[in-house]
Amino acid sequence: xxxxxxxxxxxxxxxxxxxxxxxxxxxxxxxxxxxxxxxxxxxxxxxxxxxxxxxxxxxxxxxxxxxxxxxxxxxxxxxxxxxxxxxxxxxxxxxxxxxxxxxxxxxxxxxxxxxxxxxxxxxxxxxxxxxxxxxxxxxxxxxxxxxxxxxxxxxxxxxxxxxxxxxxxxxxxxxxxxxxxxxxxxxxxxxxxxxxxxxxxxxxxxxxxxxxxxxxxxxxxxxxxxxxxxxxxxxxxxxxxxxxxxxxxxxxxxxxxxxxxxxxxxxxxxxxxxxxxxxxxxxxxxxxxxxxxxxxxxxxxxxxxxxxxxxxxxxxxxxxxxxxxxxxxxxxxxxxxxxxxxxxxxxxxxxxxxxxxxxxxxxxxxxxxxxxxxxxxxxxxxxxxxxxxxxxxxxxxxxxxxxxxxxxxxxxxxxxxxxxxxxxxxxxxxxx
Numbered sequence: 001x002x003x004x005x006x007x008x009x010x011x012x013x014x015x016x017x018x019x020x021x022x023x024x025x026x027x028x029x030x031x032x033x034x035x036x037x038x039x040x041x042x043x044x045x046x047x048x049x050x051x052x053x054x055x056x057x058x059x060x061x062x063x064x065x066x067x068x069x070x071x072x073x074x075x076x077x078x079x080x081x082x083x084x085x086x087x088x089x090x091x092x093x094x095x096x097x098x099x100x101x102x103x104x105x106x107x108x109x110x111x112x113x114x115x116x117x118x119x120x121x122x123x124x125x126x127x128x129x130x131x132x133x134x135x136x137x138x139x140x141x142x143x144x145x146x147x148x149x150x151x152x153x154x155x156x157x158x159x160x161x162x163x164x165x166x167x168x169x170x171x172x173x174x175x176x177x178x179x180x181x182x183x184x185x186x187x188x189x190x191x192x193x194x195x196x197x198x199x200x201x202x203x204x205x206x207x208x209x210x211x212x213x214x215x216x217x218x219x220x221x222x223x224x225x226x227x228x229x230x231x232x233x234x235x236x237x238x239x240x241x242x243x244x245x246x247x248x249x250x251x252x253x254x255x256x257x258x259x260x261x262x263x264x265x266x267x268x269x270x271x272x273x274x275x276x277x278x279x280x281x282x283x284x285x286x287x288x289x290x291x292x293x294x295x296x297x298x299x300x301x302x303x304x305x306x307x308x309x310x311x312x313x314x315x316x317x318x319x320x321x322x323x324x325x326x327x328x329x330x331x332x333x334x335x336x337x338x339x340x341x342x343x344x345x346x347x348x349x350x351x352x353x354x355x356x357x358x359x360x361x362x363x364x365x366x367x368x369x370x371x372x373x374x375x376x377x378x379x380x381x382x383x384x385x386x387x388x389x390x391x392x393x394x395x396x397x398x399x400x401x402x403x404x405x406x407x408x409x410x411x412x413x414x415x416x417x418x419x420x421x422x423x424x425x426x427x428x429x430x431x432x
Contacts, residue, residue, distance in 0.1 A: 008016060015350040022285050028055055029202070030087065031396035032080065032096040034070075036233030036256055037062045037351065039079045040385070040393045041087040042426050043095065044378070046401045054380035054397070055093070058086025061213055066119045067233040067252050068103030075301040076348045077196045078312070084197065097200040101392050103234050105182030105192055109248040111152075112138055118175045123156070123165045135177035143185055147204050148180040151406050152244045164408075167338050180206050180248055202400070208236030208248050210395030213404050215349050215373030216240060218360055225342025227373065228329060228362070229392065230352035232256045235325055237332065241341040244406075246401070251325065255352030265317055266309060271411070275328075280311050283357035326365040331368075347373040351389035 036416060043056035043269040060083045063296055064075030088094055114135045128151070132362030136146045154162040156170035158344045165173060187204070194201050211229040224241040235253045258281070263273035265339050281295060289312035333339055348359060374387055375394030385393070398404065403420040 005054060006388050013262060016169060021238040023154065024077055025400070025402045027301055028091065028093055028402065029397075029400040030084070030098045031393060031400050032084070032100045032199075033097040033207075033390075033393040033396060034065055034068070034076075034080070035062055035231055036065050036067060036254065036390075037205055038232070038389070039065070039076075039083045040097070040390060041080075041083040041205075042393050042397050043093060044380075044401070046385075047379070050174060052378045052397060052401055054378050054382075056087035056089070056091025057382055057385055058083040058085075058090070059385070062232065064193075065233070065334075066232075068163070068329065069105065070193045070242045073189070073193055073196065076295075079192065080197045084199070091429040093311065095199060097202040098192070098194070099203045099205060099396050100201050101207040101210055101396055102180075102182060102195065102204045103231070103236065103250060105144075105184075105186030105251055107147070107182045107206060107248065108144075109178065109180050109206075110247070111138060111371075112177045114138070114175050114177060116175070118170050118173050120171055122169055124168050124334075125166065127427045128175075130173045135179060139179040141181065143184055143284075144181045145184050146179055146181045148206060148209075149179065150178040150180075150245070150417055152176045152178055153248070154174050157230065174376050176246070178246060180209075200224075205396055205399050206238070206245075206248050207231075207234075207392050208238040209245050209397060209404070211349050211373075212238045212240060212245065212347075212395065212398060213374040213398045214391050214394035215347050220343075220345055220347065223345070224340045225334065225345040225347055226368070227349060228353070229323070230254060230280075230350035230390075232351060235329065235350075235352075239336065239338050240341065241338075247336045247338050248342060249336070251328050251332070253321075253325050253328070255350075258318055258352070261317050261321055266296050266313070266369070269299055272297055274407045276314055277318065277355070278301065280314050281318050281355050282315050283322055283355060283361045285312060285315050289315060298338045318355065319361075322355070322361060323365065326362050335367065344368050346370045349373040349388040349391040351387075353388050354418055 028043055030043045033040040038059055039062055040059040044052050044054045047053055054183055060079045061080040064072035070076045084361045106167050112135045114131050116131045132149050137150045139146055153176050154165045155174040156165050156168045170421050208229045212227040221240045229236040231254045231257050235251040235254055238245050259274045259277055263270045290310050293308040294312040295306050296309055347364055350405050375391045
């Protein structure tokens with residue numbers, strides 16, 4: 001990450017935002033956060049002082065999407081078109097491509113150590129690209145596609161901890177790569193849906209990594225922190241340390257599952273279950289819960305047939321589901337082997353993190369310090385889009401502008417020339 005300078009909001013407004021980046025893209029650029037409960041589009045640009053300005057914003061209730069994946073192309077297309085149209089009208093511009101969050105396709109995260117022979121000459125751009133491509137090749141699994149191959153650090157011979165080895169002489173270049181991939185079929189469905197909206201996908205970005213970019217402060221990135229993005233259909237997590245994202249994971253459980261539990265156990269509509277969760281939901285019982293009676297219309301009955309249940313019943317339904325969620329998060333952290341690297345800090349974000357008592361429950365189960373994270377205010381961002389539910393969209397905007405990337409001046413995704421003769425010429429160039 002680049003050095004901090006001017007932040008995206010005033011210091012008195014809360015924690016620091018993303019550091020100023022010298023490699024901002026000018027824009028305008030559009031991002032699309034496709035989730036189970038909402039679909040949001042943001043159009044923004046980078047200002048001369050390094051801050052980001054929102055030019056257009058639109059969002060729609062999620063349709064045709066479940067667990068981050070497209071389940072109904074027609075419904076998802078209508079929702080995406082509506083959200084993009086709102087943002088385009090506000091920004092008075094038309095998008096050709098968008099940066100999209102990746103939360104479908106059972107994304108997986110792995111670390112690789114890759115060695116590349118240099119032969120005593122200075123390390124070049126081509127060496128860096130070959131190391132990244134080698135990591136992609138090693139990570140290749142049938143039926144899956146690599147989305148990110150992020151260099152975390154390098155070693156030149158025996159000297160480790162090198163951020164940028166270009167120009168340094170060595171016999172062997174070693175890189176530690178963080179690779180994130182997902183299933184091909186889910187990505188194809190997502191691409192098909194975006195294509196039906198007359199848009200191209202500029203980039204796919206891991207959703208929990210994007211949420212981290214808009215909620216973590218510099219010290220948390222350096223000292224170690226875990227972001228838990230509690231969405232509608234999924235719960236994502238990203239582990240940061242030494243300024244880098246070391247691990248991401250996703251659980252197929254989210255706020256929708258809590259709503260469905262309430263609807264099923266109380267025999268009420270999903271819409272009313274969502275209302276009960278939002279207005280009265282909590283993970284902590286209080287002495288008044290037994291006395292506070294809540295009206296619950298029953299499915300299939302007319303408006304006169306309304307039963308009443310104590311608020312304690314709602315709490316008793318919500319609590320086990322969220323306990324299960326944090327226990328699964330704890331298991332994923334332990335199995336990743338990054339428990340110590342993740343530090344003592346957890347940042348909760350996402351719409352489902354706003355339930356009363358969630359912060360205290362997370363602290364007890366994960367045995368870490370917990371705070372709630374919300375996207376740091378961007379210039380021009382509507383007030384109704386400044387909450388934790390829009391952390392991923394805000395992070396996507398920062399990524400599209402150039403934040404969060406290592407070696408900004410080098411395109412690690414540049415395609416290699418093909419053909420036997422061309423490959424042979426490149427082979428000679430890299431070794432002469």
